[in-house]
Amino acid sequence: MEDLAWGTDAELTDQQFYNRENDINLIKTLLETTSKGSPPTLMIIGLRGVGKTVLIKKIKRELENDYLTNYIDLSATTGYQRGQLTEMGIFEHFYTGWIEACENKKFSTVLQKISKFFKTKNFSIKEIADAGGIPVPIPQSEDDYKKLSKFVLDLPQLIYEEHPNDIKGSIMFIDEFQALNDLDDRLDAFLWFLRSVIQNQKNVAYVFAGSITSRDSIIEKIASHDGAFGGRMLNIEISPFTKETVHDYLREKLPSLNLDDSGFERFYKCTKGIPFYVNTFAKLLQKNAPLTEDKVNEEFKRTLPYIAVHLINQWSRLTFKEQNIITILIDKPLKRNEIAKQLEVTPGSLSKPLNKIQKLRLIESEKGVYNISEHILKAWLKIEFEEKGVYPYRSI
Numbered sequence: 001m002e003d004l005a006w007g008t009d010a011e012l013t014d015q016q017f018y019n020r021e022n023d024i025n026l027i028k029t030l031l032e033t034t035s036k037g038s039p040p041t042l043m044i045i046g047l048r049g050v051g052k053t054v055l056i057k058k059i060k061r062e063l064e065n066d067y068l069t070n071y072i073d074l075s076a077t078t079g080y081q082r083g084q085l086t087e088m089g090i091f092e093h094f095y096t097g098w099i100e101a102c103e104n105k106k107f108s109t110v111l112q113k114i115s116k117f118f119k120t121k122n123f124s125i126k127e128i129a130d131a132g133g134i135p136v137p138i139p140q141s142e143d144d145y146k147k148l149s150k151f152v153l154d155l156p157q158l159i160y161e162e163h164p165n166d167i168k169g170s171i172m173f174i175d176e177f178q179a180l181n182d183l184d185d186r187l188d189a190f191l192w193f194l195r196s197v198i199q200n201q202k203n204v205a206y207v208f209a210g211s212i213t214s215r216d217s218i219i220e221k222i223a224s225h226d227g228a229f230g231g232r233m234l235n236i237e238i239s240p241f242t243k244e245t246v247h248d249y250l251r252e253k254l255p256s257l258n259l260d261d262s263g264f265e266r267f268y269k270c271t272k273g274i275p276f277y278v279n280t281f282a283k284l285l286q287k288n289a290p291l292t293e294d295k296v297n298e299e300f301k302r303t304l305p306y307i308a309v310h311l312i313n314q315w316s317r318l319t320f321k322e323q324n325i326i327t328i329l330i331d332k333p334l335k336r337n338e339i340a341k342q343l344e345v346t347p348g349s350l351s352k353p354l355n356k357i358q359k360l361r362l363i364e365s366e367k368g369v370y371n372i373s374e375h376i377l378k379a380w381l382k383i384e385f386e387e388k389g390v391y392p393y394r395s396i
């Protein structure tokens with residue numbers, strides 16, 4: 001039986017889930033301190049497709065018996081999907097998650113108290129929206145909004161205090177954290193507000209996760225010494241699988257894959273050990289046939305449009321200027337003024353496009369030098385150029 005998950009699966013069975021014992025043990029041990037009244041704040045970071053989401057979902061499954069848990073994916077927040085993430089959208093999402101968690105635990109008295117809260121608190125509610133059967137209060141004024149958002153953030157602590165014998169605490173998982181970049185100049189205020197509320201909670205742990213690396217500026221805003229969470233936040237970086245892990249993984253889960261030594265070396269180079277690419281490429285490769293280095297190379301070229309499909313989607317929505325910047329960076333990393341020179345534009349005019357493609361995680365900058373952060377996108381562009389003599393600026 002084939003036990004490889006698809007690259008797009010967000011929830012893996014324990015059969016499909018491989019490795020990561022150390023990460024899981026570390027994170028669980030840290031989270032268990034919540035039961036002693038000293039909850040941690042964790043930030044799980046790592047490359048796109050490295051396995052952060054499936055990891056935290058597995059940890060949530062393992063802890064949800066003992067704790068009240070809430071997993072939210074910020075990129076699935078309504079506002080974000082419509083093009084603009086808003087603070088209100090985020091709190092709505094938090095709120096519905098906690099209500100659902102209470103329903104799952106059959107904490108019905110809490111639910112009654114919550115609905116009473118909205119009647120007795122001295123702020124007015126414009127309307128009660130309906131989010132899949134869950135009432136979501138919409139505040140009327142800026143002031144109501146502040147009170148309501150504080151209330152929503154305090155819910156997991158309040159619920160714990162109502163049920164100290166049923167649960168050991170509450171754990172909030174906030175995935176796709178990089179979506180917060182959408183808040184632009186309101187990001188700082190949001191982070192400081194979050195911090196000010198959650199630092200007083202004795203029984204709620206927070207786990208943030210996102211496709212960011214430790215070099216990202218959002219990490220600085222939140223986790224650095226002067227950031228909103230000041231040294232209080234623990235960064236845990238999830239790494240790609242090592243060569244040895246990929247080797248054992250394929251042998252165990254997909255024995256019909258006949259890679260010889262050089263074929264395997266090539267396979268690892270193509271996927272860089274990133275589980276998303278490992279699974280996708282392995283599933284697309286020919287089974288029960290000898291796979292040499294040359295064969296793997298050939299298959300990589302053939303299957304790249306499928307392996308890179310999410311990146312090609314992003315690419316096709318870029319403007320010509322944004323695409324141009326990326327193709328200029330294929331050969332080597334460059335500074336902003338060097339890119340400007342090649343494009344014959346002013347460095348200032350690059351701010352917007354650079355920001356946008358950085359937000360999309362297609363490029364990253366380190367000390368002012370820009371680089372393509374998705375090696376699969378780079379590989380696809382190179383092969384397109386090789387085969388067609390031009391980059392696929394608009395032909396997709």
Ligand SMILES: Nc1ncnc2c1ncn2[C@@H]1O[C@H](COP(=O)(O)OP(=O)(O)OP(=O)(O)O)[C@@H](O)[C@H]1O
Pocket residue numbers: 005006007008009010012016017018019020046047048049050051052053054055210211274275276277279
């Ligand atoms: N431990 C693992 N064992 C087996 N397969 C894995 C593992 N981790 C990740 N994968 C594979 O990689 C895919 C992508 O994982 P996941 O969605 O968790 O990545 P991510 O780091 O959250 O990516 P993104 O930054 O895009 O959100 C999964 O659907 C699965 O196919």
Ligand SMILES: [Mg+2]
Pocket residue numbers: 052053054175176
């Ligand atoms: Mg994810």
